[in-house]
Structures are given as structure tokens and as C-alpha cells.
Amino acid sequence: MAEHHAPALDPNDPRLVEVNDPADIFPELESTAVGDLLRWHNLPESRGSMPLSSARARLLVSMCMDHRADLIIPNEFAYILRSAGGTLRDSDFEVQYAVAVGGVTEIALLAHTDCGMVGVSGKRAKFVDGLVARGGCTADFANNEFDRFSTLYEQHDVVAFVVHECRRLEAMLPSLRATPLLYRVADDKLLQIRTTL
Ligand SMILES: [Zn+2]
Numbered sequence: 001m002a003e004h005h006a007p008a009l010d011p012n013d014p015r016l017v018e019v020n021d022p023a024d025i026f027p028e029l030e031s032t033a034v035g036d037l038l039r040w041h042n043l044p045e046s047r048g049s050m051p052l053s054s055a056r057a058r059l060l061v062s063m064c065m066d067h068r069a070d071l072i073i074p075n076e077f078a079y080i081l082r083s084a085g086g087t088l089r090d091s092d093f094e095v096q097y098a099v100a101v102g103g104v105t106e107i108a109l110l111a112h113t114d115c116g117m118v119g120v121s122g123k124r125a126k127f128v129d130g131l132v133a134r135g136g137c138t139a140d141f142a143n144n145e146f147d148r149f150s151t152l153y154e155q156h157d158v159v160a161f162v163v164h165e166c167r168r169l170e171a172m173l174p175s176l177r178a179t180p181l182l183y184r185v186a187d188d189k190l191l192q193i194r195t196t197l
Pocket of ligand 1: 085086112114115116
């Protein structure tokens with residue numbers, strides 16, 4: 001869902017903190033499932049400690065459906081919800097189920113760079129033409145669908161969005177630890193997000 005004229009995220013954004021070494025991981029994440037995710041995904045030398053299977057899910061991950069983002073994690077480690085832009089707006093029950101029945105106590109919300117949902121409401125012509133050409137529907141139908149959905153999925157600041165979603169989920173489920181992260185598509189690395197700025 002890349003869009004080349006969408007505004008790029010500033011690589012020097014002070015909210016973003018890279019994980020290039022285990023010591024870079026925020027202390028409060030060190031012994032969490034998100035800490036393991038950061039180590040296993042970002043640091044190849046840490047993968048010796050990665051079990052082949054996790055036996056039970058420890059984490060719920062919410063991320064965009066973008067085809068360029070994939071996580072390096074053990075089998076059975078995480079429930080994964082994917083949606084356009086990674087929104088959980090219509091997924092409260094999935095979150096509740098993963099906690100209540102799946103037994104997870106942590107959720108990671110992943111924003112990503114170059115998300116197609118940034119500026120999506122300006123992509124009407126491309127959406128309508130593409131849906132007519134490859135979906136086989138009428139232009140009227142495509143226009144109506146665009147009107148129904150595009151503003152709901154519009155993203156401006158993807159980092160602020162996942163921080164906000166984390167707060168919303170923690171307000172709904174106060175014992176749940178919700179951690180915002182950024183997936184950098186250019187090098188497939190996960191970055192931490194400072195929420196105190
Ligand atoms: Zn995206």
C-alpha cells in the first residue's frame with residue numbers, strides 16, 4: 001500500500017529510538033514479550049534464544065496489512081491482527097478475546113513507514129479506476145465505497161496514532177500493557193517510541 005507522494009516520516013523524529021543492541025531496549029520492556037520481539041526481530045545474534053515454538057501466545061500484535069512488513073518471531077508466540085493502517089477501531093472483541101481466552105497480557109501496536117493510509121483520502125481516482133479494472137464493479141459502487149471508508153482510514157501521523165491507540169486500549173483494559181512501535185520498511189527494523197515527549 002505504498003504511495004510515493006505521501007509525506008515521509010522524519011528519520012530524525014525524536015520520538016523514535018532504534019534497537020541495535022540489547023542495551024538499547026527501554027528498561028521497562030526488557031523482560032516483556034515486546035522485549036523478546038525487539039531482540040529476536042532486530043538482533044540476529046539474539047536469535048539463539050528464540051524457541052522454535054512458544055507453546056502459548058504471549059503477545060497480541062496489531063499491524064498494517066502492508067505486504068512489506070513481516071515479523072521474525074517463533075511459531076505460536078503471538079496473535080496477529082492486520083488491517084489497513086493497523087487500526088483496531090473495529091477490533092475490540094479480537095483484543096478482548098486474545099486477552100480473556102488467549103491469555104495474553106501484552107499488545108504491541110505497530111505503525112510503519114510509508115503507509116498507504118497516509119493521505120488515502122486523496123487517492124479517489126486511483127481507487128475507483130483500480131476497483132473498476134480489477135474488482136469488476138461499477139464506478140458508482142467504487143465511488144460510494146471510497147466515500148464510506150476513506151476518511152475512516154486516513155492517517156496523518158502514524159506514530160501519534162499508535163500511541164493514541166495504546167492509551168485507548170489501556171483505558172479499556174487497565175491491566176494490559178500496550179506498547180507502540182514503528183516498523184521501518186526500508187530496513188525491516190522495529191523502532192521503539194518514546195511516549196513521554
Ligand atoms: Zn500501512
